[in-house]
Amino acid sequence: MVTQSIWCPTSPSLSSSSGSFFTSLSLLCPTCLKHSHKHKLHASLTHSNPNFLASNDQTHSISDHPNGPSIGEEISFELYNSSLQDFCRAGHVDKAMALLAQMEAIGLRPNSVSYSYLIDALGSIGRTLEADVLFQEMIFLGFRPRIKLYNVLLRGFLKKGLLGLAVRVLGVMGDLGAERNQETYEILLDYYVSAGRLEDTWSMINEMRRKRFRLSSFVYSKVIGLYRDNGMWKKAVDIVEEIREMGMALDKQIYNSIIDTFGKYGELDEALEVFGRMKEEGVRPDISTFNSLIRWHCKSGLLKKALELFTEMQEQGLYPDPKIFVTIISRLGEQGKWDMIRRTFENMRSRGHKKSGTIYAALVDIYGQYGKFQDAEECISALKAEGLVISASMFCVLANAYAQQGLCDQTVKVLQLMEAEGIEPNVIMLNVLINAFGIAGRHLEALSIYHHIKESGLSPDVVTYTTLMKAFIRARKYDRVPEIYMDMEQAGCTPDRKARQMLEVASLVLQQRN
Numbered sequence: 352m353v354t355q356s357i358w359c360p361t362s363p364s365l366s367s368s369s370g371s372f373f374t375s376l377s378l379l380c381p382t383c384l385k386h387s388h389k390h391k392l393h394a395s396l397t398h399s400n401p402n403f404l405a406s407n408d409q410t411h412s413i414s415d416h417p418n419g420p421s422i423g424e425e426i427s428f429e430l431y432n433s434s435l436q437d438f439c440r441a442g443h444v445d446k447a448m449a450l451l452a453q454m455e456a457i458g459l460r461p462n463s464v465s466y467s468y469l470i471d472a473l474g475s476i477g478r479t480l481e482a483d484v485l486f487q488e489m490i491f492l493g494f495r496p497r498i499k500l501y502n503v504l505l506r507g508f509l510k511k512g513l514l515g516l517a518v519r520v521l522g523v524m525g526d527l528g529a530e531r532n533q534e535t536y537e538i539l540l541d542y543y544v545s546a547g548r549l550e551d552t553w554s555m556i557n558e559m560r561r562k563r564f565r566l567s568s569f570v571y572s573k574v575i576g577l578y579r580d581n582g583m584w585k586k587a588v589d590i591v592e593e594i595r596e597m598g599m600a601l602d603k604q605i606y607n608s609i610i611d612t613f614g615k616y617g618e619l620d621e622a623l624e625v626f627g628r629m630k631e632e633g634v635r636p637d638i639s640t641f642n643s644l645i646r647w648h649c650k651s652g653l654l655k656k657a658l659e660l661f662t663e664m665q666e667q668g669l670y671p672d673p674k675i676f677v678t679i680i681s682r683l684g685e686q687g688k689w690d691m692i693r694r695t696f697e698n699m700r701s702r703g704h705k706k707s708g709t710i711y712a713a714l715v716d717i718y719g720q721y722g723k724f725q726d727a728e729e730c731i732s733a734l735k736a737e738g739l740v741i742s743a744s745m746f747c748v749l750a751n752a753y754a755q756q757g758l759c760d761q762t763v764k765v766l767q768l769m770e771a772e773g774i775e776p777n778v779i780m781l782n783v784l785i786n787a788f789g790i791a792g793r794h795l796e797a798l799s800i801y802h803h804i805k806e807s808g809l810s811p812d813v814v815t816y817t818t819l820m821k822a823f824i825r826a827r828k829y830d831r832v833p834e835i836y837m838d839m840e841q842a843g844c845t846p847d848r849k850a851r852q853m854l855e856v857a858s859l860v861l862q863q864r865n
Contacts, residue, residue, distance in 0.1 A: 432465045439468040463494040479507030509542035512778030514810035547813030549845035568602045575608040587612045614647030642675045649682045673748040727764040754787030762787040789822025797822040820853045832857035
């Protein structure tokens with residue numbers, strides 16, 4: 352099946368599949384981006400068509416604006432720009448982009464403030480490639496973006512794993528003399544820690560110290576995460592003492608990092624002790640706090656305590672996100688406790704949140720394999736019929752639910768449907784697909800997704816490599832595991848404890864064979 356891709360209207364989708372083959376494709380060109388019908392963009396600087404707008408009844412024009420001109424009145428340059436900015440402020444990005452096309456069709460270009468609003472609005476909803484096209488136009492026209500715009504693009508590119516494009520943005524910053532600020536460093540740190548890039552993380556921290564940037568609680572929480580992910584949890588705890596000695600109060604981010612560190616290494620009593628101290632000191636736990644505690648208790652098989660925490664979270668007015676609900680029901684499902692899953696779901700539904708509760712009903716069905724939502728397309732349609740707006744993270748949760756059941760074709764279909772909605776795929780979603788093929792024993796398809804990630808300009812993270820290693824171990828292709836491990840090191844990703852354990856397992860099997 353071949354679907355139209357958001358990458359280019361004339362190219363097959365990245366999630367087009369035919370049997371076991373996945374089609375690879377390149378990043379879209381600026382012209383395709385600005386003509387994408389999926390996003391209702393209708394013109395570009397180089398391909399203007401004044402008659403196009405009149406022929407498209409879906410197009411939004413300046414007449415949609417409350418202060419728009421009356422019929423026959425000439426539209427001024429100032430009104431175009433103020434309308435663009437108002438649309439962006441109100442979150443009407445498609446209207447703003449259609450208005451931009453209308454301006455370009457008559458030979459006008461936005462001012463620098465309007466460009467800034469457009470780039471910020473596109474970046475905030477994940478349409479980073481379109482934001483980048485406008486950013487390049489802005490530079491070409493001689494405008495000098497503020498640091499906020501560079502940060503918008505950096506965050507968007509790194510969130511999708513587009514490290515190469517992020518590096519290019521940093522290069523433009525250097526060329527134009529734009530100095531990195533605290534936010535720039537924190538965006539880079541967040542990505543490097545999440546991607547397992549140890550050397551890059553320390554390089555950023557040292558550069559911040561050299562330039563006398565304040566090491567905030569955000570930075571310290573990332574340092575703790577860095578130690579955690581590299582098996583040095585005791586050093587992570589030492590960081591807390593260092594922070595106390597400096598007179599810095601422990602805030603929510605630092606508490607969450609410490610709780611997650613203890614949980615990851617099975618020190619659950621210590622994690623609960625820190626959780627108690629956090630509440631005593633008046634720091635209110637958030638979704639991340641509870642997600643971490645529930646996840647690690649589930650992983651340790653302590654489902655009773657996990658469910659107690661799940662209930663406590665709801666009693667505090669925090670509605671669980673789908674990811675943590677999946678963690679609980681998958682563990683209960685493994686033990687065949689479907690009655691408990693139903694009770695858990697009914698308790699959630701009795702607390703309200705009817706519309707968002709629809710997603711949980713779908714997840715219960717998928718994990719229970721009851722048959723109602725075993726087809727991804729029917730599942731998405733049912734969710735939309737309930738008025739649910741399906742976000743990128745929700746698509747990812749659904750794809751993961753199908754993947755955990757080994758339903759590869761449905762996992763692929765979720766990503767195709769996501770792409771049809773105009774949501775750009777990222778590394779996290781493609782990692783889910785690698786996992787789905789791995790669970791199903793289709794290691795060659797898993798490998799093809801890995802190659803696609805690299806060929807399409809995305810940067811594999813530590814999860815990509817460990818998931819691929821697991822797929823080859825499941826397929827008993829142990830000889831390929833050291834090669835993948837070596838690729839991970841060469842790519843600048845520092846292997847985590849899980850990766851090292853899988854390498855040891857594969858090496859032991861290979862030694863026994865020889």
